[in-house]
Amino acid sequence: MTLFDQIFDPEIRPAIRVVTGDPRIERSPGLPDEETALRRASECRRREFRTGRALAREAMGALGIAPAAIPAAHDRSPMWPEGIAGSVTHCDDLCAAVVARKADGILSIGLDVEPAEPLDPDLIPEICVDEERRWLATLPASRCGLFARTVFSAKECAYKCQYPLSHTLLDFHAMRISIDISRGSFEASFNRDVAPFRTGDTLPGRFAIDSCHIVTATALTANAFASGYLRRQGESHDAPVRCG
Template identity: 35%
Template structure:
């Protein structure tokens, strides 16, 4: 499903429900989640299983995928990627670093954000735009899609910039008809990220999905 909003060269794998939640982990990965609650263990396990399936599509053999700085997966040399998980869904997307600078994916339940969250993640301009989006496509939970887009933005930002990016540091403008969005960064950015980023979105089967791919 998520492969539909990613370009050629990016390989994906996804799991639904509890699929892959009990897949085998490497001993090093087991140590990472040794004290985790079941929910976290299942998310971590299925996410890593999806990532290894996607890597196999690039001919990369199985290997431990340990968390790096701020929890981002440490990918094998020459690989970039992203993992996402939410209730009932896990996915991974990977690509060769010689073809793609960074890829970010995010999945969220297609439902309204909890009370108070929107004001914490949206800029004034985004709050002004939301009524227009709701009028254009009332069946889309635009607040949740905005949150998802900002998660995808961070996932391409951090591996390249190596520093934090807040929700308030990017202005997202979705196109309600074309299934795309733009993201204008409000902080200085390294050249691959400078200016406006372009992403894609999809709502299907109770999920809100967003992706951003930074190509060379």
């Protein structure tokens, strides 16, 4: 069993495919629409980019989807084929891609992988809001740095998930992460309105940690999003956006 086997909630696992690989391996050039993003890229960036696209197409193939180009947008985010939700992530020694069909009810996916190493303490104020720093302060010193990096990873994951709907780049203080260590879960709450999300809306996710890596994931389902949005429209109460 790998970190990725249990990282998405059970009810959506049949609808998604996750493929992993080593970004340090040299790969053949990708499709022409993709390679334009690499004209000025370093060799390291070329390997990471090509590995991510190759793994994404492998995941698409596992769902019976024909291979297609996944160009980079001007902000470097992947431009997924019509009807496809996906996410690509990498650290120095591990790359992963997850793909799902929107027809299967998955609006958006976020996936992030980080080394299982403490976050630089100087970065904690930049990454973490007050509530997160107070929670980190309750942990044993030996775990504080590792879970500070887990907060960072959860934010990266949640930002990737919200971006296809909001098309908004967020700073690290735009969301607050609440981690349940015993359950291997977290909630990412919006600290400000980012249409179509509102302050207080949440994206629940999961995390896993082994001796080498931290992995975080969240997936926003169409049913959950529509349900929350309709309740807000009716103003019966402020209902958080939930994910599968």
